[in-house]
Amino acid sequence: MLWRIDPAGDEPLYAQLAAQAHIAAARNELRPGDRLPAARELADSLDLNVHTVLKAYQQLRDEGLIELRRGRGAVVTARAATDMSPVQKALVALVDAARSANISTETLTVLLKEAMSR
Amino acid sequence: MLWRIDPAGDEPLYAQLAAQAHIAAARNELRPGDRLPAARELADSLDLNVHTVLKAYQQLRDEGLIELRRGRGAVVTARAATDMSPVQKALVALVDAARSANISTETLTVLLKEAMSR
DNA sequence: GACTTGTTCTAGTTGCAATAGAACAAGTAG
DNA sequence: CTACTTGTTCTATTGCAACTAGAACAAGTC
Numbered sequence: 331m332l333w334r335i336d337p338a339g340d341e342p343l344y345a346q347l348a349a350q351a352h353i354a355a356a357r358n359e360l361r362p363g364d365r366l367p368a369a370r371e372l373a374d375s376l377d378l379n380v381h382t383v384l385k386a387y388q389q390l391r392d393e394g395l396i397e398l399r400r401g402r403g404a405v406v407t408a409r410a411a412t413d414m415s416p417v418q419k420a421l422v423a424l425v426d427a428a429r430s431a432n433i434s435t436e437t438l439t440v441l442l443k444e445a446m447s448r
Numbered sequence: 449m450l451w452r453i454d455p456a457g458d459e460p461l462y463a464q465l466a467a468q469a470h471i472a473a474a475r476n477e478l479r480p481g482d483r484l485p486a487a488r489e490l491a492d493s494l495d496l497n498v499h500t501v502l503k504a505y506q507q508l509r510d511e512g513l514i515e516l517r518r519g520r521g522a523v524v525t526a527r528a529a530t531d532m533s534p535v536q537k538a539l540v541a542l543v544d545a546a547r548s549a550n551i552s553t554e555t556l557t558v559l560l561k562e563a564m565s566r
Numbered sequence: 567g568a569c570t571t572g573t574t575c576t577a578g579t580t581g582c583a584a585t586a587g588a589a590c591a592a593g594t595a596g
Numbered sequence: 597c598t599a600c601t602t603g604t605t606c607t608a609t610t611g612c613a614a615c616t617a618g619a620a621c622a623a624g625t626c
Contacts, residue, residue: 340613341558342583349558352551368602379585384603393552400603401593412549417559420542425563427534432527433470434511435564439557440459440467441535445543446553458582460614486571497616502572518572519624570625578617585610594601 331359333376343378347386351395355406356414366396366404449477451494461496465504469513473524474532484514484522 331354335346354360366372369387373380387404390396396404428438449472453464472478484490487505491498505522508514514522546556 339561341561342554344583345554345558348552349555349562352555352559370602380603381586382584385583387603389552389554393555394550398603399593400591401595401601403602409550414549416545417542417549417551417556420538420545421559421563424535424538424542424560427538428564431530431532431535432512433535434466434507435561436460436463436507437467437470437511438535438564439560440463441470441539442542442557442560443457443459443553444467445539446546446556462614488571498572499617500615503614505572516572517624518622519570519626521571568626571623573620573622575620576618578615580615581613583610583612586608587606589604589606591604592602594599596597596599 333372335376335378343382344385344389347383348389348393351386351390352393352414355395355410355412356418360406360410362406362408362410364406364410365402366406368403451490453494453496461500462503462507465501466507466511469504469508470511470532473513473528473530474536478524478528480524480526480528482524482528483520484524486521 331350333347333350335343335350337343339346341349351360351366366387367375369383370380372378373383376383387396387398390404391398394407394409396406398404424438433441449468451465451468453461453468455461457464459467469478469484484505485493487501488498490496491501494501505514505516508522509516512525512527514524516522542556551559
């Protein structure tokens with residue numbers, strides 16, 4: 331899979347990594363049983379710190395997308411097959427509505443986080 | 449209007465303030481022509497710094513929700529009457545879809561920001 | 567002219583992300 | 597059993613953005 335991350339972006343690198351994995355899963359580029367690169371390996375190839383990659387992996391584990399085992403690495407779970415199109419559709423609709431209402435990304439983010447915490 | 453902010457939240461205070469203003473506008477608690485409290489005044493009552501409040505006001509100005517003039521303060525524009533229900537609906541749908549797919553708030557935020565930047 | 571209120575500037579504090587390196591633990595493979 | 601792989605944990609440091617603080621300034625109001 332492809333790892334597109336933006337070190338200049340305002341999102342934490344580890345969160346970007348986790349999101350990329352979800353995107354890959356949604357595209358069926360990441361299937362149940364697949365293995366992600368070893369943390370040190372991925373860190374090397376992306377020129378990131380191992381801890382940053384591991385934090386992303388741990389978040390993915392919390393989200394149930396992968397399982398982590400020492401010696402074996404990060405294995406993609408069955409949940410990767412989840413249909414993400416509802417999320418994608420809702421996302422597009424939201425962006426559209428926000429643009430029409432002149433809502434900034436920052437404001438929208440606050441609204442989203444508030445909605446998620448309820 | 450009511451200013452609900454969470455100093456412990458991971459969203460910047462100024463962004464929270466701006467979002468609150470949008471929410472108030474959506475609820476029709478903030479109408480075109482209304483005046484927001486003077487920055488120093490609001491900062492005092494919320495126990496925040498003036499600069500934090502002003503940053504929120506400046507963002508609201510960038511979003512077109514208010515106009516800023518020295519001596520007069522922050523006046524709500526006609527845009528406050530914009531129908532926000534499409535945003536609200538899309539927001540609810542997104543949160544719903546994200547929960548079903550076990551997407552964390554952090555991951556979802558990255559996806560949203562990426563979608564907004566495109 | 568006095569007052570209000572946003573604008574600009576400098577400066578210090580704090581918390582989090584990210585980096586760096588090392589030691590450790592649990593699993594894999596020969 | 598041994599060597600290797602790979603995640604886990606720990607300590608420490610750096611950089612940056614948000615926030616705070618105080619002061620002077622500018623443009624408008626009354």
